[in-house]
Amino acid sequence: MLAGKLSFLLGICSLAVGTILQNGQVRITNYPDTKINISSYDFRTYDADATELSYKGRWDSKKISWWSAPGLVFGFTGQTVAITFGEHTINSTLIGYRIAGLDWTFTNVTAGATHLLVSPETPGVNETQPINPLTFELRVTNWEYGVQIDKVHVGAGESLVKIPAYNRTIEFIGDSLSAGMYTSYEGLSSFAYGVGAGLGDTEYSVIAFPGICVSDQNCWGHARGQVHQWFYTSDMSSRALSIYGDEPEQWDFSKQETTPNIVVINLGTNDNNAHNNVTTATYVDAYTKLIEGVHGKYPKAQVIVMQLWMGFSRTGNSYTQDLGYEQELKDIVAYFNSDEYLSAPKTWDGTTNTTATLDAPSEKFVHYFSTRGILQHNDIGPQFHPTDVGAIKVASHLSQFIKLTFGWDLVATGPEIFHDTTYWNDEMYY
CATH class of the missing domain: 2.60.120.260 (Galactose-binding domain-like)
Structure with a gap:
């Protein structure tokens, strides 16, 4: 989700000179x-x-x-x-x-x-x-x-x-919230990275870019949505356009080192923004096709659909979490776990209006992860994105959801995950 193009440009330019603002103050980095x-x-x-x-x-x-x-x-x-x-x-x-x-x-x-x-x-x-x-x-x-x-x-x-790949693999598909926009080290402070690295002994990839919709239309200057772009190696940024123009490389899924066991999707904050003029029907269609595409490329993968969090609004003398497409996402999950889909599953290739039929899966494979109650209003920064603490909270809850749902042990027992988070008070009298 983006407040506007100006804030987006300021966000990416800040790291170009190695500057990190911490609660409005410049953090000393000394790289x-x-x-x-x-x-x-x-x-x-x-x-x-x-x-x-x-x-x-x-x-x-x-x-x-x-x-x-x-x-x-x-x-x-x-x-x-x-x-x-x-x-x-x-x-x-x-x-x-x-x-x-x-x-x-x-x-x-x-x-x-x-x-x-x-x-x-x-x-x-x-x-x-x-x-x-x-x-x-x-x-x-x-x-x-x-x-x-x-x-x-x-x-x-x-x-x-050569270091052998781990046996467990997780992939995230998202927008700025998954990419880590406005957290201290961006991609290395995002909740998606926190889950992937924090699980331990797990391969992870984060196919996320700020401003992108799941719907295949222009959102905040990105000409294509994830329902299309996920099938390609690069994004639709000006950097990608300067190198490849309108002919980006298609992603060769067969050459991936490992195939994801779990795919986590967090998309819709940009579709839900009135600036981008995405209809609810368009959003539901695109999200459904993306999962069909994921299921086609990774037929054995479990899919997690994340409930959107849209920040917080002042309500009387407190705050309430803003939600987007809540019922629509629940309906999408229900559809993929219904006999209608399981008996005749379809896939999507990201480029055409036709779908192919897959072999029927043996079990339900789409799950709903509720974010309600994980974040409070002060876990959202001034630019409408999670703070470092907010990202850590989401990562912690999602990691536990994965452990409880799929039996994945948490095996990271020492290596640093989030950098520059060792804050403490060493004053006894204050």
Whole structure:
């Protein structure tokens, strides 16, 4: 959900210079300057398509990142990791990176430059327990900005190591609420990332972009909705249009490292905004087709439909949660769990007005997650999106819903999830 184009542009531009506003005050970040002169180092170099590299989320054939919190994971020997970023990297894009289960470090990267991200001075690089070889992980924080991987470097005589994918996979399809707009580290502070990373031993991808509708029409400048764009590698941003024009790459679902066991959909805040002129019938049709498409691509996946939260309104001497499409979403869930659909399920390919018939599923696969009562009015920031605390609350509740509904254990027992949230009071007398 967006208050307007101006607030959207301000939101994405703030991270371009590494500034985070915390309750209206500038948070001191002191991101390290990691750019180096590559000629001063003795590296072993790998191309961006090396088989040892695992790309998380959606990256195109040019190894350009798209959507929210796309990642790169690999193992390495030695004590050095550097990455050269390609020409399609947006200068000053903020990335988070870390080794093994240690805390995130952040840096702004530059097109055409090489950045030294692990060195002998990096905390933990000399420790091989409990993980050997060490794992390196990179995540792009912002959806509008992005990076292109050109080369990956390790120390001379060292090597990259392929890290096997986890057996559990979850995918989120959403808009700005899932993308993490206006949280401190955007994609790395979103509730979607919090669930995916917080579950532990789980692959996750967040196919979300601010302003997008599920309905296939222009919303806040995005020409297509998720009912269409989810089938493509990139979004419909100006960055994507400048690279691919009107012919973006279709996403090759067959080449995904893992197939999602769970797909979480949170869409409708932009459709519900009067600015975009989406009719209720259009919304219901698009949402239904999107689930049909998801079921066609991931026939064994469980789908979670999230109840929308639209902020809060002052009511008398308190506040009430604003809801959108509440009955419509419940009706959609009921339809997919009805004999009508289960006996003759259909799929949608995102591009035509026709649907194909699938084999009937053996059980109900669409679930409704109520957000009522999770957030209070002060969990919504001035720009109508969850605060960091609000995102953490949603992530915590949704993680428990997944545990109770599907029996997924919560196995993350130490690695940092949300960065810069270690607030505490150490004054005894106040």
